[in-house]
Amino acid sequence: MTTVAFLGLGIMGGPMARNLVRAGFDVIGFNRSRPPVDRLVEQGGRAADSIAEAVRAADVVVTMLPDSSDVEEVVLGEGGVLASAKEGVLLIDCSTIRPETSKSVAATAERFGVRVLDAPVSGGEQGAIDGALSIMVGGAPEDFEAARPVLDAVGKTIVRVGPAGAGQTVKAANQLIVAGNLELVAEAIVFLEAQDVDTDAATKVLAGGLAGSAVLDRKSAGMFAREFTPGFRLALHHKDLGIVESTARESGVVLPLGAVVSQLVAALVARGDGGLDHSALLKLAEELSGRGRKS
Amino acid sequence: MTTVAFLGLGIMGGPMARNLVRAGFDVIGFNRSRPPVDRLVEQGGRAADSIAEAVRAADVVVTMLPDSSDVEEVVLGEGGVLASAKEGVLLIDCSTIRPETSKSVAATAERFGVRVLDAPVSGGEQGAIDGALSIMVGGAPEDFEAARPVLDAVGKTIVRVGPAGAGQTVKAANQLIVAGNLELVAEAIVFLEAQDVDTDAATKVLAGGLAGSAVLDRKSAGMFAREFTPGFRLALHHKDLGIVESTARESGVVLPLGAVVSQLVAALVARGDGGLDHSALLKLAEELSGRGRKS
Amino acid sequence: MTTVAFLGLGIMGGPMARNLVRAGFDVIGFNRSRPPVDRLVEQGGRAADSIAEAVRAADVVVTMLPDSSDVEEVVLGEGGVLASAKEGVLLIDCSTIRPETSKSVAATAERFGVRVLDAPVSGGEQGAIDGALSIMVGGAPEDFEAARPVLDAVGKTIVRVGPAGAGQTVKAANQLIVAGNLELVAEAIVFLEAQDVDTDAATKVLAGGLAGSAVLDRKSAGMFAREFTPGFRLALHHKDLGIVESTARESGVVLPLGAVVSQLVAALVARGDGGLDHSALLKLAEELSGRGRKS
Amino acid sequence: MTTVAFLGLGIMGGPMARNLVRAGFDVIGFNRSRPPVDRLVEQGGRAADSIAEAVRAADVVVTMLPDSSDVEEVVLGEGGVLASAKEGVLLIDCSTIRPETSKSVAATAERFGVRVLDAPVSGGEQGAIDGALSIMVGGAPEDFEAARPVLDAVGKTIVRVGPAGAGQTVKAANQLIVAGNLELVAEAIVFLEAQDVDTDAATKVLAGGLAGSAVLDRKSAGMFAREFTPGFRLALHHKDLGIVESTARESGVVLPLGAVVSQLVAALVARGDGGLDHSALLKLAEELSGRGRKS
Structure with missing residues (x-):
């Protein structure tokens, strides 16, 4: 045994x-x-x-x-x-x-x-x-x-x-993509909600095409409902994006989108939202567009 | 009839x-x-x-x-x-x-x-x-x-x-997400290739989790092979992101990631790569990291 | 006459x-x-x-x-x-x-x-x-x-x-630089205030070197005092950055920093701060760092 | 003695x-x-x-x-x-x-x-x-x-x-502002050169107003001439922006513009331009707009 x-x-x-x-x-x-x-x-x-x-x-x-x-x-x-x-x-x-x-x-x-x-x-x-x-x-x-x-x-x-180390590198890439996808879906939700659109129908058609993603499948319903109970906490994602950034810096890799989404995650943590699910990127996205429900 | x-x-x-x-x-x-x-x-x-x-x-x-x-x-x-x-x-x-x-x-x-x-x-x-x-x-x-x-x-x-107009709004949101997902996968590929990683295995595991997306499923093989025959041309995606930006401006929606990816698409078009598939965002991503094969 | x-x-x-x-x-x-x-x-x-x-x-x-x-x-x-x-x-x-x-x-x-x-x-x-x-x-x-x-x-x-048109082009470039300089000074102020630094002394030494600018000379005192009476209103600067962006798009010019600062200005306008002086970029900068005085 | x-x-x-x-x-x-x-x-x-x-x-x-x-x-x-x-x-x-x-x-x-x-x-x-x-x-x-x-x-x-440490903090803020101002002037130069504008006259009028800065005064002539002998090397500025980023992360400060300009500096270093003066941000700016003289 x-x-x-x-x-x-x-x-x-x-x-x-x-x-x-x-x-x-x-x-x-x-x-x-x-x-x-x-x-x-x-x-x-x-x-x-x-x-x-x-x-x-x-x-x-x-x-x-x-x-x-x-x-x-x-x-x-x-x-x-x-x-x-x-x-x-x-x-x-x-x-x-x-x-x-x-x-x-x-x-x-x-x-x-x-x-x-x-x-x-x-x-x-x-x-x-x-x-x-x-x-x-x-x-x-x-x-x-x-x-x-x-x-x-x-x-x-x-x-x-x-x-050795390759597992961590791939995990870092995973966290980069996940944060980015969450933010893109957040921006799309704010964009759609600002227009006269049936967001349920819109999500269905988006999910079925090249815009489809696991984030859209698993996270968008919670996002539409503003249900941000973790799941995976923003504070941890913030830590992980720090790993992404330091690894990229050490290896001379430039991440324009990664750098911006990392600042947005950092902003949520700095404001005290680090305990929410990482899909709470939507909370900041809508506040930036003056549509936030400040709480 | x-x-x-x-x-x-x-x-x-x-x-x-x-x-x-x-x-x-x-x-x-x-x-x-x-x-x-x-x-x-x-x-x-x-x-x-x-x-x-x-x-x-x-x-x-x-x-x-x-x-x-x-x-x-x-x-x-x-x-x-x-x-x-x-x-x-x-x-x-x-x-x-x-x-x-x-x-x-x-x-x-x-x-x-x-x-x-x-x-x-x-x-x-x-x-x-x-x-x-x-x-x-x-x-x-x-x-x-x-x-x-x-x-x-x-x-x-x-x-x-x-x-009326809602179809266009959803299509614009679609183009925003697709461009962003392509850029995120491009950044992840450059990141992984800069390290000592088995990229095939890495893609498999990334695609199976929360980082998974239609872009990763349908586009990453071509990206690893640097096969950028369209598909959907960058010049058209550039036009579509112009629609995203003007619509966002008119409706007071702020798109931090959308704005950055739009500049990257614009850069490829400005450089003469507008006829390539939109997955050619990888071409710019790797050049920014000094890993490009300038052609 | x-x-x-x-x-x-x-x-x-x-x-x-x-x-x-x-x-x-x-x-x-x-x-x-x-x-x-x-x-x-x-x-x-x-x-x-x-x-x-x-x-x-x-x-x-x-x-x-x-x-x-x-x-x-x-x-x-x-x-x-x-x-x-x-x-x-x-x-x-x-x-x-x-x-x-x-x-x-x-x-x-x-x-x-x-x-x-x-x-x-x-x-x-x-x-x-x-x-x-x-x-x-x-x-x-x-x-x-x-x-x-x-x-x-x-x-x-x-x-x-x-x-013809050259005057407008130069004015657009002016508004690009001014918005960017205001945001950089705003970010620097948040950065300095988050540390244990004498900000008056810091501003003096910053203004005297390569970091010096008209924005630092004329605007930083008001910014430290959170005095955002216009001056030049954010709503107008937002309009002008729209001119910058559409002109850049038409002429194939890529503006990575311009695109980001434009989103930040747009955010302030979307939130209802368009009537404040453009130095109120500081207001958003500090809120993003969880240091804002929400009002 | x-x-x-x-x-x-x-x-x-x-x-x-x-x-x-x-x-x-x-x-x-x-x-x-x-x-x-x-x-x-x-x-x-x-x-x-x-x-x-x-x-x-x-x-x-x-x-x-x-x-x-x-x-x-x-x-x-x-x-x-x-x-x-x-x-x-x-x-x-x-x-x-x-x-x-x-x-x-x-x-x-x-x-x-x-x-x-x-x-x-x-x-x-x-x-x-x-x-x-x-x-x-x-x-x-x-x-x-x-x-x-x-x-x-x-x-x-x-x-x-x-x-103790305050000197370094202010130096970091200095490097943040300088890099940003250089990039803004670089973007403005590409923008102006893409139009039919007398750039000498334009620089004169820009330097005299709220867009004026030490960077515009001391660096723009060299930039127009594409004279990038250091001065201050990009590789060192890259190191310094790493200090800015790690300090900001530790103190919960969010720097949207700082993060983007840091990626642009990193790109130049990754491409092998780390030995050039930091005003060579112009080199990347014009290449992104398809106007670069690739060398």
């Missing part, structure tokens, strides 16, 4: 760990605060009081952490994964962080005999609960194969997209 | 008129240059030497013309539709023009007893050939019902989206 | 006409509403009840009107300048309108034996009162020379910048 | 150190490569073979280094300023770096009894040679007073703008 240490049992990590339990893995969970660990135990997992305790006997370590600095601390830090795990362990980092950090963590881990995959996910809380996440994996092909049983338990579309 | 006068037998109008013949309509065609008219006759239609001759006995008039000024001239001008058609005729304007022009043409036509629908299409040359266009219709519900047999012969998704 | 017909006695035209009276011209004024005409009479001018009456005996006609359509109507329309003025008259149009309109008006006027200069001004209401406007003149050199005495009475910096 | 250690004798640091010699200071220079040190000795300074040797007996240490990481290494690193300087020394850092770095360096230095000012400069190589730099200083008022004699020897406009 494979033992999986799961570090970071938040909104995403919690349901992912439970799905691993359900799939028959021996899961030892650790989290900075205790309640999520207790919940995992109720669901059939085991509890650890420290990273060291969690990873000591693990065959696989999965991390799901907020940001680049958290991954560096948990993996490289004192009492962290590299200091405590047995040699040959496979570390699957599902956090969305900077590609450069994933690369340097993988390079350091290699010196400790630890294999690393960066495996950021998309699909949101619902995808995590349903075990239906999309997972973009960077790392060695043989490590990817070794990780398949674990990844299959939490995701549906699981694709290796290149060497 | 319903007689349809078809004015404007170009790349789109030609196959549309032929599909009307096939559907059993009596089609009389007129075009500024003669060869397209001769082709229609070979396909079973009839020829007219003037607008007046074409529309005189028609029950329905279909127009498919390049720009707002053409529609004004053909419909309102001397020897035009209003001057020559019988009372009660139904005019279906499939051109993509300014919503304001559609509204004013409809208002003028009403005084002549002519009913008007604005019915711009999307789906491109292939959609016109296959009779599979999406059609966004503005006008009175009863006129829309009367036009159904004609529209069914040329389109697949046919939706009434509101009163 | 030279007789000058002055058409359009508004905020700018009123003081300009008075300065012509002071300089010794015989000024006959016409305005759509009567009170400004009465005021001119009190100041030593004469009143006309129609355009025809005003221009009939004039050697020079000066127009100061809101928009392109007004100039077309007043000059080309029934009972307008061309229909009523004597041959050889010199028409100086001080309105800010589309360069294309200025060119076509000049071409039409030539057929009537009327010489035309486009002579838009900058310097605002205060400049008009002080007779200290900057005037950008398009037209024939000999007409410019003939117009000098009149222009000298209302302006200080008076430069011929090319043939 | 005050002893000044000068670390970093590059294009800016070299002439600044010489001006300190001229002003009567005892200057000990250190530079990673040797030739600039030899040049300083010829000019009356003294040579050091290491940072430690340079700073050991210094009353004041001046640093002029490329980037944030260099300052951290030279000041905080092994054998660096803090490790080697005597207590109470005054460190004046003239590098342009991240405000956050300046703050953290100052906080660390305080624990070593070293007083720090961040004192970035503007005015370019010529300003450094002429001792006419503008200097934006962050730090304690009494340290600023103590630094005056040194700063007076290299600059003309010397202003304390706030506590």
Whole structure:
């Protein structure tokens, strides 16, 4: 029986760990605060009081952490994964962080005999609960194969997209496109609502043609209803667009639309709307056109 | 048997008129240059030497013309539709023009007893050939019902989206979203190619999630191959974004992303790339990142 | 004694006409509403009840009107300048309108034996009162020379910048730069105020270097004080940026920064701030950063 | 006699150190490569073979280094300023770096009894040679007073703008405005040249009004002549705009125009034009309008 240490049992990590339990893995969970660990135990997992305790006997370590600095601390830090795990362990980092950090963590881990995959996910809380996440994996092909049983338990579309860091790069591209599509649909909605148009019929015909998108299919109804409960929070998308921007800068890539949509997301966060769903780009779009319902 | 006068037998109008013949309509065609008219006759239609001759006995008039000024001239001008058609005729304007022009043409036509629908299409040359266009219709519900047999012969998704001008408004929103999605995919491609990523695998995973879109499905393969044969020409998309911008200005709608993508399309046209497919936004995107293959 | 017909006695035209009276011209004024005409009479001018009456005996006609359509109507329309003025008259149009309109008006006027200069001004209401406007003149050199005495009475910096329409083109470029500089100073102010900086000292050192500008010199104090009494109204600047955009589109010129600042100005107008001074770009800038004082 | 250690004798640091010699200071220079040190000795300074040797007996240490990481290494690193300087020394850092770095360096230095000012400069190589730099200083008022004699020897406009980091913040705002003004003038030049306008006359009238700026005064002649020898290199401005962006992100400030101009500067650097003067923004502006002279 494979033992999986799961570090970071938040909104995403919690349901992912439970799905691993359900799939028959021996899961030892650790989290900075205790309640999520207790919940995992109720669901059939085991509890650890420290990273060291969690990873000591693990065959696989999965991390799901907020940001680049958290991954560096948990993996490289004192009492962290590299200091405590047995040699040959496979570390699957599902956090969305900077590609450069994933690369340097993988390079350091290699010196400790630890294999690393960066495996950021998309699909949101619902995808995590349903075990239906999309997972973009960077790392060695043989490590990817070794990780398949674990990844299959939490995701549906699981694709290796290149060497270490490649998963993060593709996740960054994903977040760039998603933010842009949300903003375009927001601008189109404001445009349509300012005219004498049947917006339901309009959405139907738009969705059926070259303007069609997953954003239009899954998000426009909520947008028309001004229902902005997350889903995926603007504050997180703001963080992710920071990764897009710094990666683009480091690699000499110019993103005219990306830069503008990033400012719009930043504006919503700066105004205090970071806790809303990212489709709340509509809120700013309509305020800019004097049509906002200031609340 | 319903007689349809078809004015404007170009790349789109030609196959549309032929599909009307096939559907059993009596089609009389007129075009500024003669060869397209001769082709229609070979396909079973009839020829007219003037607008007046074409529309005189028609029950329905279909127009498919390049720009707002053409529609004004053909419909309102001397020897035009209003001057020559019988009372009660139904005019279906499939051109993509300014919503304001559609509204004013409809208002003028009403005084002549002519009913008007604005019915711009999307789906491109292939959609016109296959009779599979999406059609966004503005006008009175009863006129829309009367036009159904004609529209069914040329389109697949046919939706009434509101009163006069509404079809144009929705088409404008469509062009805004499409241009933006193309640019976002272009930026993502440059971003991915600048990194060490398997772009095929990356596209697969992007297309399956919230970043998915018709642009990614139908256009990205051609973009990766730098195959920019139209399809839909940048010069036409540039014209359409001009309609988006003027309509937005008139109605006090602010389009931050729309404004930027419009400049990028304008740049390609200014540089002489107006004859390429609109997916050639990638060409500019990669040149801006110093990765272009200047040709 | 030279007789000058002055058409359009508004905020700018009123003081300009008075300065012509002071300089010794015989000024006959016409305005759509009567009170400004009465005021001119009190100041030593004469009143006309129609355009025809005003221009009939004039050697020079000066127009100061809101928009392109007004100039077309007043000059080309029934009972307008061309229909009523004597041959050889010199028409100086001080309105800010589309360069294309200025060119076509000049071409039409030539057929009537009327010489035309486009002579838009900058310097605002205060400049008009002080007779200290900057005037950008398009037209024939000999007409410019003939117009000098009149222009000298209302302006200080008076430069011929090319043939018909050139004055409008330069005025458009002026409005592009001014809007952009105002927005840059607004963004810099928000940036500085968000940090722990002595903004007075900062402005002093910024103004003294390559960042220095007339906007920083004349506008930043009002901006720091959030004093947005016009001055030059955002609604007018919005109109002028429409001229910039349509002229750029017609001539294949791409303006990435111009397009974005134009959207920001449009946003303020859409929200109902069109009556504020154009330096109120700061209001939007700080709201986008969550620092606005919503009022 | 005050002893000044000068670390970093590059294009800016070299002439600044010489001006300190001229002003009567005892200057000990250190530079990673040797030739600039030899040049300083010829000019009356003294040579050091290491940072430690340079700073050991210094009353004041001046640093002029490329980037944030260099300052951290030279000041905080092994054998660096803090490790080697005597207590109470005054460190004046003239590098342009991240405000956050300046703050953290100052906080660390305080624990070593070293007083720090961040004192970035503007005015370019010529300003450094002429001792006419503008200097934006962050730090304690009494340290600023103590630094005056040194700063007076290299600059003309010397202003304390706030506590530690404030100098960098103001320098960042300066670079934001300068880049934006250059791009606006570039767009205006392309706009004017696309029309039939006397650009010399146009520039004269633009410079005299609210559109006037130091950029228009000092840079437009070179731009009209396409003379892009630096001056200030685009690659450095690109680095500085990175500081602007990261500082804005950290403090929740939204910069719509700043974000776009930053992408344009990034494009020029990505294409290989980073060695040109920042006024070469014109090169990209005209290429985007299809008017470029591709070279």
